[in-house]
Amino acid sequence: MKKISLLLAICLVTGSVWAQKPGKWQSLFDGKSMKGWHAYRADNAKKWMVMGGALMSHGGSGDLVSDKEYGDFEMEFDFKIPPKANSGVIYKVIEDPKNATYYSGPEYQIIDDENYPSFNDGGKMVKINDRQKTGANYDMQAPSNLNAVKPAGQWNKGRIKIKDNHVEHWLNGEKVVDYVYGSDAWKSQLAKSKFAKWGYATPHARGKIALQDHGDEVWFNNIRIREL
Template structure:
Protein backbone atom coordinates (compact mmCIF):
# COMPACT_ATOMS: atom_id res chain seq x y z
CA UNK A 1 0.00 0.00 0.00
CA UNK A 2 1.42 3.40 -0.90
CA UNK A 3 2.54 5.48 2.07
CA UNK A 4 1.61 9.16 2.29
CA UNK A 5 4.35 11.36 3.83
CA UNK A 6 4.83 15.04 4.41
CA UNK A 7 8.30 16.60 4.66
CA UNK A 8 9.19 20.15 5.62
CA UNK A 9 12.51 21.61 4.53
CA UNK A 10 13.52 25.29 4.93
CA UNK A 11 9.90 26.42 5.11
CA UNK A 12 8.66 24.36 2.11
CA UNK A 13 6.22 21.50 2.54
CA UNK A 14 6.54 18.55 0.18
CA UNK A 15 3.79 15.90 -0.08
CA UNK A 16 4.42 12.65 -1.91
CA UNK A 17 3.29 9.10 -2.24
CA UNK A 18 6.16 6.72 -1.83
CA UNK A 19 6.63 3.04 -1.37
CA UNK A 20 8.47 1.85 1.72
CA UNK A 21 11.63 1.50 -0.33
CA UNK A 22 11.36 5.07 -1.56
CA UNK A 23 10.82 6.31 1.95
CA UNK A 24 13.95 4.54 3.18
CA UNK A 25 16.00 6.06 0.36
CA UNK A 26 14.59 9.48 1.14
CA UNK A 27 15.38 9.10 4.84
CA UNK A 28 18.94 8.08 4.08
CA UNK A 29 19.29 11.14 1.90
CA UNK A 30 18.25 13.50 4.66
CA UNK A 31 20.70 11.82 7.08
CA UNK A 32 23.50 12.33 4.58
CA UNK A 33 22.54 15.99 4.18
CA UNK A 34 22.66 16.46 7.95
CA UNK A 35 26.11 14.90 8.15
CA UNK A 36 27.39 17.15 5.37
CA UNK A 37 25.96 20.24 7.06
CA UNK A 38 27.67 19.34 10.34
CA UNK A 39 30.97 18.87 8.52
CA UNK A 40 30.69 22.36 7.02
CA UNK A 41 30.03 23.98 10.42
CA UNK A 42 31.86 21.86 13.04
CA UNK A 43 31.27 22.56 16.72
CA UNK A 44 33.52 21.40 19.54
CA UNK A 45 32.32 18.36 21.38
CA UNK A 46 30.83 19.06 24.77
CA UNK A 47 31.99 16.91 27.67
CA UNK A 48 29.12 16.80 30.11
CA UNK A 49 31.56 15.83 32.86
CA UNK A 50 33.56 19.06 32.52
CA UNK A 51 33.00 21.26 35.62
CA UNK A 52 31.25 24.53 34.97
CA UNK A 53 33.48 27.46 35.99
CA UNK A 54 32.06 29.66 38.77
CA UNK A 55 30.68 33.07 38.04
CA UNK A 56 33.10 35.95 38.69
CA UNK A 57 33.10 36.89 42.36
CA UNK A 58 31.63 33.57 43.51
CA UNK A 59 34.86 31.56 43.69
CA UNK A 60 35.55 29.67 46.90
CA UNK A 61 38.76 31.07 48.44
CA UNK A 62 41.68 28.66 48.65
CA UNK A 63 42.58 27.41 52.10
CA UNK A 64 45.28 29.48 53.74
CA UNK A 65 48.65 27.76 54.24
CA UNK A 66 48.60 25.80 57.45
CA UNK A 67 45.01 26.79 58.20
CA UNK A 68 43.81 23.23 58.26
CA UNK A 69 44.77 20.03 60.02
CA UNK A 70 45.56 16.69 58.45
CA UNK A 71 43.49 13.69 59.57
CA UNK A 72 46.58 12.46 61.41
CA UNK A 73 46.95 15.75 63.30
CA UNK A 74 43.29 15.74 64.25
CA UNK A 75 43.56 12.18 65.51
CA UNK A 76 46.61 13.20 67.56
CA UNK A 77 44.58 15.90 69.32
CA UNK A 78 45.82 19.01 67.53
CA UNK A 79 43.59 22.09 67.41
CA UNK A 80 44.01 25.18 65.24
CA UNK A 81 44.47 28.45 67.12
CA UNK A 82 44.48 30.56 63.95
CA UNK A 83 42.10 29.89 61.04
CA UNK A 84 44.08 31.85 58.45
CA UNK A 85 41.10 34.07 57.66
CA UNK A 86 40.34 36.31 60.64
CA UNK A 87 41.18 36.83 64.32
CA UNK A 88 38.50 34.57 65.75
CA UNK A 89 39.71 33.16 69.07
CA UNK A 90 42.11 36.04 69.75
CA UNK A 91 41.90 39.11 71.98
CA UNK A 92 44.07 41.78 73.52
CA UNK A 93 45.63 41.53 76.95
CA UNK A 94 42.87 42.60 79.35
CA UNK A 95 40.86 43.65 76.29
CA UNK A 96 37.99 42.03 74.43
CA UNK A 97 39.55 42.45 70.97
CA UNK A 98 43.05 42.59 69.49
CA UNK A 99 44.65 45.96 68.76
CA UNK A 100 44.17 47.43 65.29
CA UNK A 101 47.77 46.76 64.27
CA UNK A 102 47.18 43.01 64.13
CA UNK A 103 45.85 41.79 60.79
CA UNK A 104 45.49 38.75 58.56
CA UNK A 105 47.34 38.91 55.23
CA UNK A 106 47.78 36.01 52.81
CA UNK A 107 46.64 33.58 55.48
CA UNK A 108 49.23 34.87 57.96
CA UNK A 109 48.79 36.64 61.29
CA UNK A 110 50.95 39.76 61.17
CA UNK A 111 51.70 42.90 63.13
CA UNK A 112 51.43 45.77 60.66
CA UNK A 113 52.05 48.61 63.12
CA UNK A 114 53.32 48.96 66.66
CA UNK A 115 51.16 50.16 69.51
CA UNK A 116 48.60 47.39 69.07
CA UNK A 117 49.64 45.56 72.22
CA UNK A 118 50.17 41.81 72.47
CA UNK A 119 47.58 39.56 70.83
CA UNK A 120 46.43 36.69 73.02
CA UNK A 121 44.31 33.56 72.82
CA UNK A 122 40.90 33.91 74.38
CA UNK A 123 41.30 30.40 75.79
CA UNK A 124 43.75 29.18 78.43
CA UNK A 125 45.91 26.08 77.97
CA UNK A 126 48.11 23.77 79.96
CA UNK A 127 49.88 21.38 79.84
CA UNK A 128 50.29 21.63 76.07
CA UNK A 129 52.41 21.36 72.97
CA UNK A 130 52.29 24.50 70.82
CA UNK A 131 53.49 24.48 67.22
CA UNK A 132 53.75 27.44 64.84
CA UNK A 133 55.87 29.14 62.21
CA UNK A 134 57.28 32.66 62.49
CA UNK A 135 59.11 35.10 60.25
CA UNK A 136 60.70 38.31 61.49
CA UNK A 137 61.48 41.53 59.63
CA UNK A 138 65.03 42.94 59.44
CA UNK A 139 66.11 44.23 62.87
CA UNK A 140 62.83 42.90 64.29
CA UNK A 141 61.84 41.59 67.71
CA UNK A 142 58.78 39.69 68.93
CA UNK A 143 58.04 36.75 71.18
CA UNK A 144 55.77 33.84 72.05
CA UNK A 145 54.58 34.21 75.64
CA UNK A 146 52.60 31.50 77.46
CA UNK A 147 51.04 30.60 80.82
CA UNK A 148 49.69 34.16 81.03
CA UNK A 149 47.12 35.26 83.60
CA UNK A 150 45.20 38.53 83.40
CA UNK A 151 45.83 39.28 87.05
CA UNK A 152 45.20 42.82 88.34
CA UNK A 153 48.77 42.88 89.64
CA UNK A 154 50.21 42.02 86.21
CA UNK A 155 50.42 44.99 83.86
CA UNK A 156 51.85 43.04 80.92
CA UNK A 157 51.76 39.52 79.52
CA UNK A 158 55.41 38.91 80.43
CA UNK A 159 54.75 39.71 84.09
CA UNK A 160 53.30 36.20 84.45
CA UNK A 161 54.32 34.20 81.37
CA UNK A 162 57.68 32.85 80.15
CA UNK A 163 58.73 33.77 76.61
CA UNK A 164 60.23 32.07 73.59
CA UNK A 165 62.24 34.78 71.86
CA UNK A 166 61.53 35.74 68.22
CA UNK A 167 64.38 37.88 66.90
CA UNK A 168 66.63 38.97 64.07
CA UNK A 169 69.78 37.93 65.91
CA UNK A 170 72.14 39.86 63.66
CA UNK A 171 70.10 43.02 63.23
CA UNK A 172 68.54 43.65 66.64
CA UNK A 173 70.47 44.85 69.69
CA UNK A 174 69.07 42.01 71.82
CA UNK A 175 71.07 39.58 69.68
CA UNK A 176 74.19 40.71 71.53
CA UNK A 177 72.90 39.04 74.70
CA UNK A 178 73.17 35.22 74.49
CA UNK A 179 70.02 34.55 76.55
CA UNK A 180 68.00 36.95 74.40
CA UNK A 181 68.62 35.29 71.05
CA UNK A 182 65.97 33.60 68.87
CA UNK A 183 64.48 30.48 70.43
CA UNK A 184 65.74 31.24 73.93
CA UNK A 185 63.68 30.93 77.06
CA UNK A 186 64.10 34.67 77.36
CA UNK A 187 66.70 35.76 79.93
CA UNK A 188 67.16 32.18 81.18
CA UNK A 189 69.21 30.10 78.75
CA UNK A 190 71.47 30.52 75.73
CA UNK A 191 70.22 28.67 72.64
CA UNK A 192 72.77 26.84 70.45
CA UNK A 193 74.09 28.60 67.38
CA UNK A 194 72.78 27.70 63.94
CA UNK A 195 69.20 26.74 64.79
CA UNK A 196 67.52 29.93 63.55
CA UNK A 197 67.07 30.63 59.84
CA UNK A 198 68.15 33.92 58.19
CA UNK A 199 65.89 36.93 58.62
CA UNK A 200 62.94 36.86 56.24
CA UNK A 201 62.69 33.05 56.22
CA UNK A 202 60.11 30.95 58.06
CA UNK A 203 61.12 29.23 61.30
CA UNK A 204 59.29 26.27 62.83
CA UNK A 205 58.87 26.66 66.58
CA UNK A 206 57.53 24.29 69.23
CA UNK A 207 56.88 25.07 72.89
CA UNK A 208 56.26 22.02 75.03
CA UNK A 209 55.01 22.48 78.59
CA UNK A 210 54.41 19.28 80.56
CA UNK A 211 53.47 20.96 83.83
CA UNK A 212 56.88 20.41 85.38
CA UNK A 213 59.19 21.01 82.40
CA UNK A 214 59.52 23.48 79.52
CA UNK A 215 61.10 22.72 76.14
CA UNK A 216 61.70 25.10 73.24
CA UNK A 217 62.36 23.62 69.79
CA UNK A 218 63.45 25.69 66.79
CA UNK A 219 63.61 24.11 63.34
CA UNK A 220 63.88 20.66 64.89
CA UNK A 221 66.60 21.62 67.38
CA UNK A 222 66.06 21.58 71.15
CA UNK A 223 67.22 25.10 72.05
CA UNK A 224 65.97 25.50 75.65
CA UNK A 225 65.04 23.03 78.37
CA UNK A 226 64.29 23.56 82.04
CA UNK A 227 62.27 22.31 84.97
CA UNK A 228 59.33 24.44 86.06
CA UNK A 229 57.61 25.35 89.30
CA UNK A 230 60.01 23.76 91.78
CA UNK A 231 62.66 25.35 93.99
CA UNK A 232 65.27 25.08 91.24
CA UNK A 233 62.96 27.01 88.91
CA UNK A 234 62.39 29.68 91.53
CA UNK A 235 66.15 30.05 91.92
CA UNK A 236 66.49 30.55 88.17
CA UNK A 237 63.76 33.18 88.17
CA UNK A 238 65.56 35.00 90.98
CA UNK A 239 68.60 35.36 88.70
CA UNK A 240 66.63 37.11 85.95
CA UNK A 241 64.81 40.41 85.52
CA UNK A 242 61.54 38.56 86.16
CA UNK A 243 62.25 38.39 89.90
CA UNK A 244 60.54 41.79 90.21
CA UNK A 245 57.17 40.22 89.35
CA UNK A 246 56.10 37.74 92.07
CA UNK A 247 53.51 36.06 89.83
CA UNK A 248 55.95 35.25 87.04
CA UNK A 249 56.22 31.56 86.20
CA UNK A 250 53.84 30.43 88.93
CA UNK A 251 50.85 29.19 86.91
CA UNK A 252 50.16 25.72 85.51
CA UNK A 253 47.91 27.04 82.73
CA UNK A 254 47.21 30.30 80.98
CA UNK A 255 46.78 32.25 77.77
CA UNK A 256 49.25 32.29 74.88
CA UNK A 257 50.31 35.63 73.38
CA UNK A 258 52.27 36.92 70.40
CA UNK A 259 54.25 39.99 71.33
CA UNK A 260 53.96 43.47 69.87
CA UNK A 261 57.51 44.77 70.16
CA UNK A 262 56.89 47.45 67.54
CA UNK A 263 58.40 45.47 64.64
CA UNK A 264 56.84 43.69 61.68
CA UNK A 265 56.43 39.97 62.30
CA UNK A 266 54.42 37.14 60.73
CA UNK A 267 52.95 33.96 62.24
CA UNK A 268 51.13 31.02 60.65
CA UNK A 269 50.29 27.33 61.14
CA UNK A 270 49.46 27.99 64.79
CA UNK A 271 48.16 24.86 66.49
CA UNK A 272 48.11 23.26 69.93
CA UNK A 273 47.35 19.96 71.61
CA UNK A 274 47.03 18.91 75.24
CA UNK A 275 49.67 16.59 76.68
CA UNK A 276 49.87 14.47 79.80
Protein backbone atom coordinates in the same frame (compact mmCIF):
# COMPACT_ATOMS: atom_id res chain seq x y z
CA MET B 1 40.50 -15.03 91.31
CA LYS B 2 43.76 -14.95 89.34
CA LYS B 3 41.82 -14.39 86.12
CA ILE B 4 39.89 -11.52 87.71
CA SER B 5 43.10 -9.95 89.04
CA LEU B 6 44.73 -10.26 85.63
CA LEU B 7 41.71 -8.69 83.96
CA LEU B 8 41.73 -5.80 86.42
CA ALA B 9 45.44 -5.25 85.84
CA ILE B 10 44.91 -5.15 82.08
CA CYS B 11 42.06 -2.67 82.48
CA LEU B 12 44.16 -0.44 84.72
CA VAL B 13 47.07 -0.44 82.28
CA THR B 14 44.77 0.18 79.33
CA GLY B 15 43.04 3.00 81.19
CA SER B 16 46.40 4.55 82.02
CA VAL B 17 47.47 4.44 78.38
CA TRP B 18 44.26 6.10 77.27
CA ALA B 19 44.56 8.74 79.99
CA GLN B 20 48.03 9.66 78.77
CA LYS B 21 47.07 9.81 75.10
CA PRO B 22 47.51 13.36 73.75
CA GLY B 23 44.48 15.20 72.46
CA LYS B 24 43.91 15.93 68.79
CA TRP B 25 45.71 18.79 67.12
CA GLN B 26 43.56 21.92 67.01
CA SER B 27 44.22 24.87 64.72
CA LEU B 28 44.68 28.20 66.51
CA PHE B 29 44.61 30.17 63.27
CA ASP B 30 42.31 29.48 60.34
CA GLY B 31 44.24 31.61 57.85
CA LYS B 32 41.28 33.97 57.42
CA SER B 33 40.40 35.55 60.76
CA MET B 34 41.54 36.15 64.32
CA LYS B 35 38.92 33.79 65.72
CA GLY B 36 40.11 32.36 69.05
CA TRP B 37 42.23 35.41 69.88
CA HIS B 38 41.64 38.79 71.48
CA ALA B 39 43.65 41.88 72.34
CA TYR B 40 45.29 41.94 75.75
CA ARG B 41 43.82 44.68 77.95
CA ALA B 42 42.13 46.30 74.95
CA ASP B 43 38.76 46.30 73.19
CA ASN B 44 40.15 45.49 69.76
CA ALA B 45 43.28 44.10 68.18
CA LYS B 46 44.14 47.40 66.44
CA LYS B 47 46.78 46.65 63.82
CA TRP B 48 46.79 42.84 64.03
CA MET B 49 45.48 41.52 60.72
CA VAL B 50 45.42 38.60 58.32
CA MET B 51 47.59 39.20 55.26
CA GLY B 52 48.52 36.66 52.62
CA GLY B 53 47.09 33.87 54.76
CA ALA B 54 49.29 34.77 57.75
CA LEU B 55 48.57 36.53 61.04
CA MET B 56 50.67 39.67 61.34
CA SER B 57 51.14 43.00 63.07
CA HIS B 58 52.95 46.12 61.92
CA GLY B 59 53.72 46.96 65.56
CA GLY B 60 51.92 49.17 68.03
CA SER B 61 49.02 46.75 68.24
CA GLY B 62 49.40 45.30 71.72
CA ASP B 63 49.73 41.59 72.44
CA LEU B 64 47.25 39.11 70.99
CA VAL B 65 46.03 36.52 73.52
CA SER B 66 44.25 33.18 73.13
CA ASP B 67 40.67 33.02 74.35
CA LYS B 68 41.38 29.69 76.03
CA GLU B 69 43.72 28.74 78.88
CA TYR B 70 46.04 25.74 78.62
CA GLY B 71 47.91 23.57 81.12
CA ASP B 72 49.93 20.73 79.59
CA PHE B 73 50.14 21.20 75.85
CA GLU B 74 52.23 21.04 72.71
CA MET B 75 52.10 24.02 70.34
CA GLU B 76 53.62 24.46 66.90
CA PHE B 77 53.89 27.70 64.96
CA ASP B 78 55.75 29.33 62.08
CA PHE B 79 57.15 32.83 62.58
CA LYS B 80 58.95 35.49 60.59
CA ILE B 81 60.33 38.92 61.46
CA PRO B 82 62.09 41.63 59.44
CA PRO B 83 65.61 42.83 60.29
CA LYS B 84 66.09 44.39 63.74
CA ALA B 85 62.69 43.18 64.98
CA ASN B 86 61.66 41.64 68.31
CA SER B 87 58.67 39.51 69.34
CA GLY B 88 57.87 36.32 71.22
CA VAL B 89 55.31 33.73 72.25
CA ILE B 90 54.40 33.95 75.93
CA TYR B 91 52.61 31.09 77.69
CA LYS B 92 50.88 30.58 81.05
CA VAL B 93 49.63 34.16 80.75
CA ILE B 94 47.26 35.42 83.44
CA GLU B 95 45.23 38.40 82.23
CA ASP B 96 45.81 41.25 84.64
CA PRO B 97 44.82 44.87 83.95
CA LYS B 98 47.85 46.09 85.92
CA ASN B 99 50.62 44.04 84.31
CA ALA B 100 51.89 43.04 80.86
CA THR B 101 51.75 39.44 79.62
CA TYR B 102 55.42 38.76 80.43
CA TYR B 103 54.86 39.42 84.13
CA SER B 104 52.99 36.13 84.47
CA GLY B 105 54.34 33.88 81.73
CA PRO B 106 57.62 32.53 80.37
CA GLU B 107 58.52 33.64 76.86
CA TYR B 108 59.72 31.80 73.78
CA GLN B 109 61.93 34.58 72.44
CA ILE B 110 61.77 35.72 68.80
CA ILE B 111 64.31 38.34 67.70
CA ASP B 112 66.81 39.23 64.99
CA ASP B 113 69.83 37.75 66.77
CA GLU B 114 72.39 39.29 64.45
CA ASN B 115 71.09 42.79 63.84
CA TYR B 116 68.97 43.80 66.81
CA PRO B 117 70.25 47.25 67.85
CA SER B 118 71.97 48.03 71.13
CA PHE B 119 69.67 49.26 73.89
CA ASN B 120 69.93 51.20 77.12
CA ASP B 121 70.30 48.93 80.16
CA GLY B 122 70.71 50.93 83.34
CA GLY B 123 72.41 53.79 81.54
CA LYS B 124 74.71 51.55 79.52
CA MET B 125 74.25 50.66 75.84
CA VAL B 126 74.40 46.88 75.45
CA LYS B 127 73.70 44.17 72.87
CA ILE B 128 71.34 41.28 73.56
CA ASN B 129 72.92 38.37 75.43
CA ASP B 130 72.49 34.68 74.60
CA ARG B 131 69.56 34.35 77.04
CA GLN B 132 67.71 36.90 74.91
CA LYS B 133 68.17 35.21 71.53
CA THR B 134 65.63 33.33 69.44
CA GLY B 135 64.31 30.16 71.07
CA ALA B 136 65.48 31.16 74.55
CA ASN B 137 63.36 31.06 77.66
CA TYR B 138 63.67 34.82 77.60
CA ASP B 139 66.39 36.18 79.91
CA MET B 140 66.35 32.89 81.83
CA GLN B 141 67.93 30.19 79.65
CA ALA B 142 69.85 30.52 76.38
CA PRO B 143 69.14 28.22 73.43
CA SER B 144 71.60 25.34 73.25
CA ASN B 145 72.30 25.98 69.56
CA LEU B 146 72.62 29.62 68.53
CA ASN B 147 72.81 28.57 64.88
CA ALA B 148 69.42 26.85 64.73
CA VAL B 149 67.61 30.05 63.76
CA LYS B 150 67.16 31.20 60.17
CA PRO B 151 67.96 34.85 59.34
CA ALA B 152 65.45 37.68 59.60
CA GLY B 153 63.06 37.68 56.66
CA GLN B 154 62.84 33.87 56.55
CA TRP B 155 60.21 31.61 58.10
CA ASN B 156 61.22 29.62 61.20
CA LYS B 157 59.37 26.78 62.92
CA GLY B 158 58.83 26.97 66.67
CA ARG B 159 57.43 24.44 69.11
CA ILE B 160 56.62 24.65 72.82
CA LYS B 161 55.87 21.53 74.86
CA ILE B 162 54.77 21.46 78.50
CA LYS B 163 54.09 18.25 80.41
CA ASP B 164 54.04 18.06 84.21
CA ASN B 165 56.06 21.32 84.43
CA HIS B 166 58.73 19.95 82.07
CA VAL B 167 59.08 22.60 79.36
CA GLU B 168 60.79 22.30 75.99
CA HIS B 169 61.45 24.92 73.31
CA TRP B 170 62.12 23.64 69.80
CA LEU B 171 63.47 25.65 66.88
CA ASN B 172 63.47 24.35 63.31
CA GLY B 173 63.24 20.73 64.47
CA GLU B 174 65.88 20.98 67.21
CA LYS B 175 65.27 21.10 70.96
CA VAL B 176 67.09 24.21 72.19
CA VAL B 177 65.67 24.74 75.70
CA ASP B 178 64.73 22.21 78.37
CA TYR B 179 63.74 23.14 81.93
CA VAL B 180 61.43 22.30 84.81
CA TYR B 181 59.07 25.16 85.55
CA GLY B 182 59.16 26.13 89.23
CA SER B 183 62.18 23.94 90.06
CA ASP B 184 65.16 25.06 92.16
CA ALA B 185 67.18 25.47 88.95
CA TRP B 186 64.42 27.64 87.48
CA LYS B 187 64.32 29.76 90.63
CA SER B 188 68.08 30.23 90.41
CA GLN B 189 67.76 31.40 86.80
CA LEU B 190 64.93 33.71 87.80
CA ALA B 191 67.07 35.30 90.52
CA LYS B 192 69.72 36.17 87.92
CA SER B 193 67.26 37.61 85.39
CA LYS B 194 65.58 41.00 85.03
CA PHE B 195 62.37 39.42 86.35
CA ALA B 196 63.87 39.11 89.84
CA LYS B 197 63.08 42.81 90.31
CA TRP B 198 59.78 42.83 88.45
CA GLY B 199 57.57 40.86 90.80
CA TYR B 200 57.42 37.92 88.38
CA ALA B 201 54.50 35.58 89.02
CA THR B 202 54.97 32.47 91.12
CA PRO B 203 54.61 29.17 89.21
CA HIS B 204 51.05 28.32 88.21
CA ALA B 205 49.41 25.48 86.31
CA ARG B 206 47.42 27.13 83.54
CA GLY B 207 47.33 30.26 81.46
CA LYS B 208 46.70 31.78 78.06
CA ILE B 209 49.07 32.11 75.12
CA ALA B 210 50.17 35.53 73.89
CA LEU B 211 51.70 36.58 70.59
CA GLN B 212 53.87 39.50 71.56
CA ASP B 213 53.78 42.88 69.88
CA HIS B 214 57.09 44.46 70.83
CA GLY B 215 56.50 47.42 68.54
CA ASP B 216 57.91 45.67 65.47
CA GLU B 217 56.46 43.82 62.50
CA VAL B 218 55.93 40.10 63.07
CA TRP B 219 54.26 37.27 61.14
CA PHE B 220 52.76 33.98 62.40
CA ASN B 221 51.24 31.05 60.52
CA ASN B 222 50.36 27.36 60.87
CA ILE B 223 49.58 27.76 64.57
CA ARG B 224 48.22 24.59 66.13
CA ILE B 225 48.00 23.07 69.60
CA ARG B 226 47.09 19.83 71.33
CA GLU B 227 46.51 19.28 75.03
CA LEU B 228 48.60 16.60 76.71
